[in-house]
Amino acid sequence: MPYKAIKEIGEFRLIGKISEIAEPTLEAVPDLINGIGDDCAVYKVSDTLLQVATTDILVDQIHFDLLTTPIKHLGSKAISVNVSDICAMNALPRYALISLAIPPSFTVEMIEELYRGMQHAALHYGIAIAGGDTSSSRSGLVISVSMVGEVHPDRVTLRKGAEPGDLVCVTGALGGAAAGLRLLMREKEIMLEHIENNEPYNRNVMADLQEYREAIKRQLLPLARLETVRFLEAQGVRPSAMIDISDGLSSDLQHICSQSGTGALIHENRIPIHAETRLIADELQQDALTWALTGGEDYELLFTIPKNCSGLIEHSRDISIIGEITEAEAGISITDIYGMTIDLTAIKGFDHFQT
Ligand SMILES: [Mg+2]
Structure with a gap:
């Protein structure tokens, strides 16, 4: 049988193949509640405590370019993107482990600066950097961060769990990170x-x-939405499904729908886009809506809530209701400002192996 290039199947089908091989058996880990395929793995510690764990890798020339990225900002971003995955489980982050592969040309001062950024972010989120590993690298810098968080079993939120009729909500504004990158x-x-x-x-x-x-900051120094997790708890709202927007609204909404077995209908005129993002799109002759749908790296939270909770989140200026979960047969679509309905699955997000 001929070998298949990874780019032929793409990132998400590759993850599917990996999980077929590495699917954890319940006999080996009876307390594992959720394995591969969500923002974090979930593990039961006790009847009142679950642990969540995630890991994210940042690779030179794939995720960042040191020509345009201050290395201190990069350290901060490496922490924030992991905190964002913990938040996507409705959990609170606790500690991080950091592994680095460092090219021989790097100086001690560069790594110190990287760690200053990491420590700054860690203090901001109230977490501890608790260990790690270092190695040399024959190509560029590689940063791998693993993070552990905690959540009560009654609060944990997976990608699956959205029900037809639930409202689709998003925090902050979208497209800024893509605008900043351009x-x-x-x-x-x-x-x-x-x-x-x-x-x-x-x-x-x-x-x-x-x-x-603002847009440059969104790209270089994204902030995870820890305050939204706290706000939802204070309001007594538990989302039915949640994910953080790393690949783009379109792609990440599709992840919620495919795991929940539902469809969704969102509305273009309700998607929050920063005014500055629109200005940049005009200047570069690009489309701000496309950036909001497919740009990725905004690290906002995308979640669904039962309709009767809508009153509780109306107090938050940071949360927009952009549509509704539908039956699977209705598909995943967006209505544009003229009322036309467009198939959202045709609009693709970021895939690491197909760009
Ligand atoms: Mg994620």
Whole structure:
């Protein structure tokens, strides 16, 4: 049988194949409540406590580019993206383990700066960096962060659990991280052009991009929505399903629907998009809605709640109700501002092996 390139099947089918082989057996770990296929694994510690665990890898030239990313920000982002996965389980983060593969050209000061960013974020979220491992790397920098969190069994929220009639909610605004990335990529091109033409390059990238500070910040320094987890608890609302938006609204809503066995209908005019994101899209002749749907890396929370909870979340300016969960047969769609209904599954999010 001929070998198959990973890009032929894509990231999500690869994860499917991995879980067929590595599916945990209940005999080996009777307390494992949820294995591969959610934002975190879930493990029962006691009748009143569950532990959740996640791991995320950041690779040079795949997830970041040190030409446009201050290394301290990168450290902070590595912590935030893991906290975001813990939040997606409606859980609170506790501690992190950090593994690094470091190229020989790196200095001690660079790694110290990376860790200063990590520690800054850890203090912000109230977690501890509790250990890790280091190795040398023959290619670029690789950062792998694993994180453990805690949640009461009555609060834990999986991707499955959405029911027809539930409301689809999203925190914050979308598309900003994609807009910020495009601006940084444009700046990098200008920088490389200067180098190629042997011209001096002395623009201060960050100062030059002041105008679009928010979008750049969304890309370089995303913040996990820990306060939303606390807000939902204070309001007595437990979402029926939840995921964090790392691949893009379209793709992540599809994850909730496929695991819950439902469809969904969302509305373009209710999707929160930052004004600055729209300005950048106009300037770069791109479409802000496409960034919001497929850009990814916004690290906002996407969740569903029973209809009768809508009053409880109306107090939050940070949460928008963008649509409703439907029966599976109705598919997953979006209505545009003219009232036309479009199949959302045709709009793809980020796949690491198919770009
Ligand atoms: Mg996630």
